[in-house]
Amino acid sequence: MTPRPATASARSVDEYRDTVAALLAHLFERPDEQAPVPAALGRVLATDVVSPTDLPVFRNSAMDGYAVRAADVAVTPAQLPVAGVIAAGDAGTSALDAGSAMKVMTGAPVPPGADCVIPVEDVQVGADRIVVERGRGRGEFVREAGTDVRTGELVARAGTVLAPRHIAALAAVGLPTVPVLTRLRAVCVTTGDELRPAGSALAPGQIYNSNGIALAAALRADGVEVVEVAHSTDDPARFTAVLRAAVAAADVVFTSGGVSKGDFEVVKDVLAPLGGTFGPVAVQPGGPQGYTVVDGVPVLSFPGNPVSTMVSYAVFARPVVRALGGLPAPETREVTLLTPVRSPAGRRQYLRGLMTENGVEVISGPGSHLIAGMAWADALVDVPAEVTTLPAGSPVRILSL
Amino acid sequence: MTPRPATASARSVDEYRDTVAALLAHLFERPDEQAPVPAALGRVLATDVVSPTDLPVFRNSAMDGYAVRAADVAVTPAQLPVAGVIAAGDAGTSALDAGSAMKVMTGAPVPPGADCVIPVEDVQVGADRIVVERGRGRGEFVREAGTDVRTGELVARAGTVLAPRHIAALAAVGLPTVPVLTRLRAVCVTTGDELRPAGSALAPGQIYNSNGIALAAALRADGVEVVEVAHSTDDPARFTAVLRAAVAAADVVFTSGGVSKGDFEVVKDVLAPLGGTFGPVAVQPGGPQGYTVVDGVPVLSFPGNPVSTMVSYAVFARPVVRALGGLPAPETREVTLLTPVRSPAGRRQYLRGLMTENGVEVISGPGSHLIAGMAWADALVDVPAEVTTLPAGSPVRILSL
Structure with a gap:
């Protein structure tokens, strides 16, 4: 009899999450890039951005009307000759x-010398003169240069996830590009x-390949540029070729399957022969995990069950992936458990949950194959490793999906 | 003396929003389209989607181990001959x-006949037989076909904004494409x-062109496909040419400037000679508004001040644009005003506000040119037309940006 396979003592979830974070830590050093402002929606500013100009750039009219001296229209009606017309775009x-x-x-x-604008509505227009029927005070309907923002003043802070209102401000001050965090490139x-x-017909024993599609969607939702979604058969030569191409193209490679x-x-x-570390993490689903550095590129290897892949990403990789993209950490908070739960001793369990006003309902069992059920879940219920039963009403931590 | 320009009696904000909604209502009838599942992140399902297959497709093992009859391992240790090996992908x-x-x-x-799986950890492996050290009950570590989802069962509902977890489920059931709402096409x-x-140097009187960039960002954030951002000089022939190209390419056209x-x-x-309706809306900023139907395509004409353009979009167009995209209405709710406000009588005013824990702070004056300041605003404070002063502590409605 050969001995049963040696079981490396399982690492904890926190320990393995830290391992993954350390493995990707060098990626915080990657250089920023310039993004064209029109294409920068959703990108994250790498530095504070200050205005290269006063805004308004020059003193201008807030209304269609007549520029006058307020003193000349202090008594109304006031008749004034019209000395000219200034359109938007005129030097003036x-x-x-x-x-x-x-x-x-x-x-x-x-124009210099004028200190207010009389709206066209308050004026009777003659051939070469106007009658002002309502005067205005100094400064009325005049926008002074720099009253919106001054040259050198902050327009948006480093770390801002650029929303339309930021794009509007960056465009208004005339910036063609802004420094943003480079997207993480993943395969x-x-x-x-x-x-x-x-869409294929399945022969007996076959299933649909969903992990690459699902993982790519999760990565994209976290701001990652998914360079490629590749597939390999179980042939080692084929996998080696796919892997080499992947590490050449990416900052980080995710694999699914082939680790148990x-x-x-x-x-x-x-x-493993390339220096990879494979072994159990005390978690369900997603126990078998592996990581390798190939040609300097971290390769994270998740188990192949669809839910295991998605939970592995959410628990182990997502925090550092979002941090690398300048995005806030996934939300985690304590809520009330609405469904009683049993959990294996010694494994931290992540159950699919649905948030309601009163707390979180567990909507599927622990089976790592329940991927369709996962569509209905908006949170993972985090059951600590040492806990084996949790009655309804217990406080539990959830991780938002 | 010529009479002053006739002022059409100003429409209310609600009336004009309804006008815009009616103008775009026919676009609810545009056909759905099929999106490839890998590219469907963020798209909105047009119909309920049901599974074309059982999932699991076939009864399979949840573990690496040995398929046995539970009855044969009821007493342990139990020695059993190994009749074969079934890999993932085998017909079995x-x-x-x-x-x-x-x-x-x-x-x-x-395999048929087996009713549980003994994990490899609980087995001593010999040359042609195993010793099972811990028995299992019927069904343990066996995933029955259809226990995740059955053929014809709902995978995701019409109206779902597809998140990674939905993409995962749709991919797992083998759907190559899903019916989604067609994106609205805008110019x-x-x-x-x-x-x-x-990036240009500005001559006196010139400013940067930001409205197209800003409006496109706002539209994209609301799920719209912005086909083009075009610019026209003030030459009517040039504008006519740009407009004709725009209506040929889009479901809806937005213009900025040239309406006051x-x-x-x-x-x-x-x-106006093409049947356009132009006139004031009792709102600040964004008073002058216009709409036209050109070759069957609605053209919404916003004023050219950057903040006016953005507020016009948020107040008049965004609700129907989001509804056409299947997205929830912009959030509006009552909060406490933290800054005293003055407002002109007869005009509903939208002030830029910053939400805090205690309520909303007004962070800029009513000037429609304060676009840089708008970058710091995450809400519009909605001051009713009849209100001229609001002390701090008043309840106000806000519109989230």
Whole structure:
């Protein structure tokens, strides 16, 4: 009799999450990049951005009307000759003579000498003169240069996730590009002879290949650029070729499948000899985990069950992936458990949950295959390793999905 | 003397929002489209989606181990001959004889006749037989076909905004594509001789062209496909050409600028003769508004001040744009005003606000040019038309940005 396979003592969830974070820590050093402002929606500012200009750039009219001196219209009706017309885009450098008016369009420069604008509604227009029926005080309907933002003043802070309102401000101050965090580039590699593409007819024993699609969606939702979703059979030579291409293209590679204790574990079989570390984490689902550094690129190997893959990503990789992208940590908080729960001793369990006003309902059992059920879950219920039963009403931590 | 321009009696905000909604209502009838599941993140399901298959597709093993009859391992240790090996992807149709075991990999078919799987950890492995050290009950570590989802069962509901967990489920049931709402196609047209592209040196009287960039960002954040951001000078022939191209490419066209009471209002000058309706809405900022149907395509004309453009979009167009995209209405709720406010009588005012734990702070004055300041605002404070002063502590409605 050969001895049963040695079971490396299982690492804890926190320990393995820290291991993954350390493995990706060098990626915080990757250089920022410049993004064109029109394409920067959702990107994260790498530095504070200050205005290269005063805004308004020049003193201009807030209304279609007539630029005058307030003193000349203090008594109304006041008749004034019209000395000219200034459209938006005109240089508007000739001064206004006392006792006269210049017609100005909204956004046009207010001429030197004028100190207020009379809206067109308050004016009777004659052939060469106007009658102002309501005077205005100094400064009324005049936008002074720099009253919105001054040259050198902060427009948006480092770390801002750029929303439309930020894009509007960055465009208004005339910035063509802004420094943003470079997106993390990832490749997802699925493995398994039994996997078939969506829409195929399945032969007995085959299933659809969903892990690459699902993991890519999760990564994209966290701001990652998924360079490729690749698939390998269980042939080691094939997997080696796919892996080499993946590490050449990515900052980080995710694999799914081929890491547990079967006879045909292509990921473990290829990566362990390259220095990979494979072994159990005290978690359910997602116990078998592995990591390797190949050509300097971290390769995280998740188990192949669809729910295991998604929970592995959410628990072990997502926190550091979001931090690398400058995004806030996944929300975790304590809520009331609405469904009684049993859990294996010694394994931290993540159950699919649905948040309600009163707390969290557990909506599927511990089976790692219940991926369709996972569509209805918006949270993972985090059951500590030492806990074996939790009655309804217990406080539990949840991790938002 | 010519009479002053006739002022059409101003419409209310609610009336004009309804006008815009009616103008776009026919777009609810546009056909759905099929999106490839891997590219469907963030898209909105047009119909309920049911599973085309049982999941699991076939009865399979949850563990790497040995498929046996529970009755054969009721007393342990139990010695059993190993009749074969079933890998994931094998058809696995030959039945298990009583009193024997078959090695099975995770995800591999459990052979007919077997009713549980003994994990490899609980087994001593010999040359042609195993010793089971811990028995298991019927069904343990066996995933029955259809226990996740059955053929015809709902996977995701119509209206679901597809998150990674939905993509995972849709991929797992093998759907190559799903029916989604077709994105609204929009073109943004900015106007004005004074507008210059970002990064240009500005001559006196010129400003940066930001409205197209900002409006496109707002539309994209609401799920719209912005087909083009175009610019026209104030030349009517040029604007007409740009407009014709826009309506040929889009479901809806947004213009900014050229709608107020100046001498050079290219948008109004071109569109009013085509049947456009231009006139004031009792709102600040964003009073001058216009709409036209050109070749069957609605054209919404916003004023050109950057904040006016953004507030016009948020108040008048965004509700129907989001509804057309199947997205929830912009959040509006009552909070406490933290800053005293003055407001002109007869105009509903939208002030830029910053939400805090205690309520909303007003962070800029009513000036429609304060676009840089808008970057710091995450809400619009909605001051009713009849209100002229609001002390701090008043309840106010806010519209989230």
